[in-house]
Amino acid sequence: MGFRPEPRVRDFEPNLAKGRPRGPDETYADYLGISTFASEELAVENAINWPKHVAAVVLADQEGFSIARTYPDIEGHYTVWGDPERLLANVERVAMHHQPGRVEDA
Secondary structure: OOOOOOOOHHHHOOHHHHOOOOOOOOOHHHHOOEEEEOOHHHHHHHOOOOOEEEEEEOOOHHHOOEEEEOOOOOOOEEEEEOOHHHHHHOEEEEEEEOOOOOOOOO
16 A cells, blocks of 8 residues: 655545544544644654654634644644645645654665
């Protein structure tokens, strides 16, 4: 299975829009937003798949995004609500992180 480092609109759609079931501990408000983290390090720590692609997104006031600190038991976790196309348009950069100790094919 190949991995794409380029972000796409689907990456910024909430689980509801993707047709995924709501998680057992997920509030409906969180189900309508996307999960984000305060830093790249926290995003990498909490991501599940390898390699990990982490996008830095600028959340400019004039774009109409809403953000709230959610899941207080998860350090630096926020939920963002906004138009997926605008979120994609505001991607500043994407970093790829490989599994520690794994030698990547050349």
